[in-house]
Amino acid sequence: MIRIKDGQFIDETGRTLSLRGVNLSGSAKVPASPDGATWIKESLANHRNVSFVNRPLPLDEADSHFSRLKSWGFTTIRLVITWEAVEHAGPGIYDTAYLKYLTELVKKADEHGMSVIIDPHQDAWSRFTGGDGAPGWTLELAGFNLDHLDDCGAALTHQHYGDSLPRMIWPSNYNKLAVATMFTLFFAGRDFAPNCLVEGVNI
Numbered sequence: 001m002i003r004i005k006d007g008q009f010i011d012e013t014g015r016t017l018s019l020r021g022v023n024l025s026g027s028a029k030v031p032a033s034p035d036g037a038t039w040i041k042e043s044l045a046n047h048r049n050v051s052f053v054n055r056p057l058p059l060d061e062a063d064s065h066f067s068r069l070k071s072w073g074f075t076t077i078r079l080v081i082t083w084e085a086v087e088h089a090g091p092g093i094y095d096t097a098y099l100k101y102l103t104e105l106v107k108k109a110d111e112h113g114m115s116v117i118i119d120p121h122q123d124a125w126s127r128f129t130g131g132d133g134a135p136g137w138t139l140e141l142a143g144f145n146l147d148h149l150d151d152c153g154a155a156l157t158h159q160h161y162g163d164s165l166p167r168m169i170w171p172s173n174y175n176k177l178a179v180a181t182m183f184t185l186f187f188a189g190r191d192f193a194p195n196c197l198v199e200g201v202n203i
Contacts, residue, residue, distance in 0.1 A: 019115070021076030022069060028056040028080040029121065029132035031088075036127065038158035044128055044146065047136035052085035053101045062105060066112035077114050079106070080121045084135040091137065123170070125182045129155040130173035134182070141198050142185055144178060154178040 003010050009017040030036030031050035036043045109116050122133025128146050150160035154177040158165045173179045184192050189203045196203045
């Protein structure tokens with residue numbers, strides 16, 4: 001069994017492990033259906049009715065990719081998933097088709113002798129605030145109108161800014177109203193918004 005000691009991976013005999021792996025992958029941050037590519041303005045519409053099945057890759061291509069990675073000497077996969085992929089339809093409504101897909105993908109990796117580290121990923125809170133991670137309904141519960149986040153400067157998304165989006169501008173969203181508010185509510189809602197309740201529970 002692998003454990004962590006002093007920031008290092010340690011095996012059963014006490015040796016430090018150096019994992020050789022790859023990130024799989026940035027494409028997992030957006031829906032497969034409808035196409036969630038950040039340059040498509042409509043990709044932020046109908047956010048509760050999306051599917052991340054086949055992100056980052058279709059199951060029927062997994063053997064080919066994993067065998068190639070194994071032949072290159074890789075033994076570990078960092079598998080990116082997002083909260084939105086699992087619970088996009090609403091609070092407590094889980095996408096079982098996506099969870100089944102993930103299970104099958106991890107089994108495929110195991111068949112090729114690949115270890116998998118599942119990375120519950122987020123950047124700048126959500127796709128709707130210029131990053132990826134949380135479902136759109138989280139912002140709606142906090143009172144944000146998803147259609148106007150860019151218009152009022154609460155967020156900056158590629159979808160609204162257009163293809164002239166400057167490189168690496170997306171992290172500026174961490175200092176904009178929508179992301180700053182969501183992280184404050186998520187981690188300290190009871191302290192900073194004690195009267196902000198969702199179905200009787202502090203946000």
